[in-house]
Amino acid sequence: MSLPYAILTALLEKPSSGLELTRRFDKSIGYFWSATHQQIYRELGKLEESGAIRALPGPRQPTRGQKKEYEVLPAGRDELAAWVARIEDPKPIRDALLLRLRAAGVVGTEGLEAEVRRHLALHRAQLAEYRAIEERDFGEGGKSEVDRLRHLVLRAGIDLERFWIGWLETARAELADLGAGAAADARTGPAATA
């Protein structure tokens, strides 16, 4: 659905080979749309076939194991522009940890608090990483249109991490609170607390 457009965007920002794209996905676009090199190569093939991109004519092209750079053609740019304005509903959340909290209601919370703490640490680390990028890339003023939009996206990432950190702290407190007394009856069944 969205991967081809992510690739088109990356290629418009800078023509690249498959592996270069993979690396760039690992640090910037991949923060909100990750992809493995496999997906990227497959999609590059499709995009080339459909005429949205083309391989730059380099020294020698046809062999395997040789770098192959792509650039976006006008048709690809048009498709991307159309996608930007397309009507497409937001996808509902899909989060396994929330599911696990819910499951803990019926089978007990044993071991969950440690996992919540671990996630908390991971989200704090991610927040720190985002903040470092913000500092580095959007420190001073004088922002172009591209910069302002990129910063906006980054701020979504930052605020999302902040949300998770806040919520996980609440969750940890709640689990600790349930902990002591409830640990015993959680093992046999949760209904006893009522």
Next chain:
Amino acid sequence: MSLPYAILTALLEKPSSGLELTRRFDKSIGYFWSATHQQIYRELGKLEESGAIRALPGPRQPTRGQKKEYEVLPAGRDELAAWVARIEDPKPIRDALLLRLRAAGVVGTEGLEAEVRRHLALHRAQLAEYRAIEERDFGEGGKSEVDRLRHLVLRAGIDLERFWIGWLETARAELADLGAGAAADARTGPAATA
């Protein structure tokens, strides 16, 4: 990955048939882990085969088009309890709208503001729905362990919607601000603003 556990949780809360599960997914568990009836039937088959659940012996079982209720067996309950404490990293965000904002940086923001406004309305509606559920199910005190955990999960949903609403408002303002002057050169290329 998580779907079988979502189903086990739902079945422990109340033994059900495939279609009943589908309906329940549409209103409660599905808020953070959605599934179609197809996925659910397939997964029920696998879970039954692996001995995690079994069909309740009803009037007549074997025919098609006949309701078939399932309940969780001890093995299934144990698997679920193990999953609750399992180490599993949070998945990175995957959001098409953020991607579209980023794409707008290179192909122009035309048509995006309307889409942002539409999403804003959808998230406000979702928030209202969650708040109504909160009012209905967790209005007064006297909460059991299950209730407290369920409420915690619901609050994650509520705060996530609040996050999106806040961010989308910022985005809309930013797009409106870029709008007037930038609309012209966005069509030809974004670099002109620098």
Next chain:
DNA sequence: GCGCCTTGTGCAACAAGTTGCATAAAGAAT
């Protein structure tokens, strides 16, 4: 020259999720 590591491209098989449709039973409508 020969092994070895890195860079680079790609196939194949699988897992998860989506879409469209077929089938069957039971009850309501006429």
Next chain:
DNA sequence: ATTCTTTATGCAACTTGTTGCACAAGGCGC
């Protein structure tokens, strides 16, 4: 009685995403 709708289960085909591996070229050590 027969048609229509609702409830219910399920197959088949497809798309997306993941994992493991194969293969090719070039640079480096010795």
